Amino acid sequence: MSTEGEQRTIRCLVAKVGLDGHDRGAHVIARAFRDAGFEVIYSGLHKSPDEIVQAAVQEDVDVLGISILSGAHDTLVPKIIDGLKEYDAFEDTLVLVGGIVPDDDREELYELGVAEIFGPGSSMQDTIDFVRENAPER
Amino acid sequence: MTAEETLIDDLLAGKHRALARVITKIENRSPGYRELVSQLHEHTGSAEVVGITGSPGAGKSTLVDKMAATYRERGETVGVIAIDPSSPFTGGAVLGDRIRMASNVGDMDVFFRSMSARGSLGGLSTATTDAVKALDAFGKDRIIVETVGAGQNEIEIVKTADTVAVLVPPGSGDDVQMLKAGILEIADIFVVNKADMDGADRTVKELREMIHMQDAGPMAGHHGADAIESSDDTEDDDTGWEPQIVETVAKTGEGVEEFLETLEKHAVWLEETGELEEQARQRYGAEIRTLLREDTADLIETELEARGGLDEYIDAVLARETDPYTVADEVLAPLAECVERQRDR
Numbered sequence: 473m474s475t476e477g478e479q480r481t482i483r484c485l486v487a488k489v490g491l492d493g494h495d496r497g498a499h500v501i502a503r504a505f506r507d508a509g510f511e512v513i514y515s516g517l518h519k520s521p522d523e524i525v526q527a528a529v530q531e532d533v534d535v536l537g538i539s540i541l542s543g544a545h546d547t548l549v550p551k552i553i554d555g556l557k558e559y560d561a562f563e564d565t566l567v568l569v570g571g572i573v574p575d576d577d578r579e580e581l582y583e584l585g586v587a588e589i590f591g592p593g594s595s596m597q598d599t600i601d602f603v604r605e606n607a608p609e610r
Numbered sequence: 611m612t613a614e615e616t617l618i619d620d621l622l623a624g625k626h627r628a629l630a631r632v633i634t635k636i637e638n639r640s641p642g643y644r645e646l647v648s649q650l651h652e653h654t655g656s657a658e659v660v661g662i663t664g665s666p667g668a669g670k671s672t673l674v675d676k677m678a679a680t681y682r683e684r685g686e687t688v689g690v691i692a693i694d695p696s697s698p699f700t701g702g703a704v705l706g707d708r709i710r711m712a713s714n715v716g717d718m719d720v721f722f723r724s725m726s727a728r729g730s731l732g733g734l735s736t737a738t739t740d741a742v743k744a745l746d747a748f749g750k751d752r753i754i755v756e757t758v759g760a761g762q763n764e765i766e767i768v769k770t771a772d773t774v775a776v777l778v779p780p781g782s783g784d785d786v787q788m789l790k791a792g793i794l795e796i797a798d799i800f801v802v803n804k805a806d807m808d809g810a811d812r813t814v815k816e817l818r819e820m821i822h823m824q825d826a827g828p829m830a831g832h833h834g835a836d837a838i839e840s841s842d843d844t845e846d847d848d849t850g851w852e853p854q855i856v857e858t859v860a861k862t863g864e865g866v867e868e869f870l871e872t873l874e875k876h877a878v879w880l881e882e883t884g885e886l887e888e889q890a891r892q893r894y895g896a897e898i899r900t901l902l903r904e905d906t907a908d909l910i911e912t913e914l915e916a917r918g919g920l921d922e923y924i925d926a927v928l929a930r931e932t933d934p935y936t937v938a939d940e941v942l943a944p945l946a947e948c949v950e951r952q953r954d955r
Binding site: 480481483502503505506507508509510511512513514515516519520522523526527529530531532559560561610 | 625626627630631633634637638640696697700701702703704705706708709715716717718721722723724726728
């Protein structure tokens with residue numbers, strides 16, 4: 473169907489933030505999301521929280537996946553979430569974190585509003601399923 | 611107030627989130643998006659729209675980045691729509707043009723939006739036109755539409771622009787071949803990007819020759835052989851616009867100013883010759899036709915469903931009891947009759 477037929481596609485921003493050059497995981501995820509039929513916007517390396525917020529707002533993504541392997545999640549993630557709130561974009565964006573997050577830090581991130589954390593060994597299919605099930609209704 | 615009205619109000623008030631959401635609705639063809647775009651229309655018409663196309667790797671995104679930065683220095687606001695292909699199998703896409711927008715990070719007055727070519731051919735040009743309207747109504751001074759130039763689809767898209775620039779990387783005969791196949795006709799400006807590379811001079815020369823061949827051809831109208839003599843003039847006579855060639859190195863920003871000046875010249879030319887209005891007329895004509903075509907297709911689809919789908923017809927055609935033309939006539943006849951009756955009233 474054409475004009476009236478709705479064509480909903482899940483849009484994701486895969487973001488690398490801060491001084492962290494490890495982008496293999498982000499690339500793998502971007503590719504897997506693409507093959508799952510999602511539209512993936514990749515941020516590129518070394519982005520500041522502001523840039524991530526700008527991209528998430530303008531691209532109106534359903535899902536923001538933040539990849540951090542530098543250990544700076546406890547400073548960078550709050551900044552991003554605050555930025556999203558500033559533009560009224562937090563409520564209907566599914567925020568995910570991927571990378572190395574010590575168990576002790578997880579609770580804090582969940583409290584901030586991170587929906588799920590995917591550490592090493594996470595299954596790609598589980599991640600995709602999680603996105604499909606939890607992508608915000610708009 | 612309905613959700614749609616709130617969204618429109620927020621967009622007109624300059625809320626980025628509302629603009630982003632409106633474009634999403636346009637892309638998704640969400641219920642109610644038509645009303646949204648209808649309401650936006652009266653607020654449009656003030657932005658200058660530039661279309662940028664060219665083969666992958668020609669440097670479009672990098673050039674767009676530098677253009678946006680220069681516009682911003684002048685205090686103008688910018689909207690960018692970057693279109694990337696999507697997989698015909700899964701519909702998925704990786705939209706990577708944003709990475710090149712390094713000069714405008716953190717500047718919310720550059721509104722950059724990635725779009726993917728979702729499925730249907732005609733659909734994308736409709737969505738692009740509508741997204742441009744949203745940016746225009748939002749109050750962007752400049753709008754850039756960027757797309758990979760590879761065929762009819764892209765040509766349709768860049769037609770939404772007032773001025774079309776085609777990027778040509780140097781030293782590749784193949785690209786010039788591609789240009790011959792049709793992109794030449796849509797280019798108002800050729801940008802030989804990566805002009806610091808070997809072969810740039812040759813590419814410029816080849817392009818120049820091509821433009822003149824076009825001029826001397828049977829379609830050239832009032833351009834005659836003498837147009838070749840005055841090849842370096844901006845406008846050779848009363849109304850014609852000869853495609854200009856500009857050399858840039860987008861990476862360093864070299865030549866970008868000159869490119870923008872040429873865009874400006876074209877804008878002035880459009881205004882002075884009345885071509886701008888003519889283009890707008892053609893554009894709206896095409897838009898109405900596209901919408902009508904899509905809507906009638908829907909109508910027919912509904913009619914088919916009411917008749918229980920295509921399967922029976924297909925069986926009959928397979929059994930050689932009837933043929934596709936007869937089926938089409940049969941399905942369409944009542945519709946045509948109905949339209950005729952209404953018209954006579």
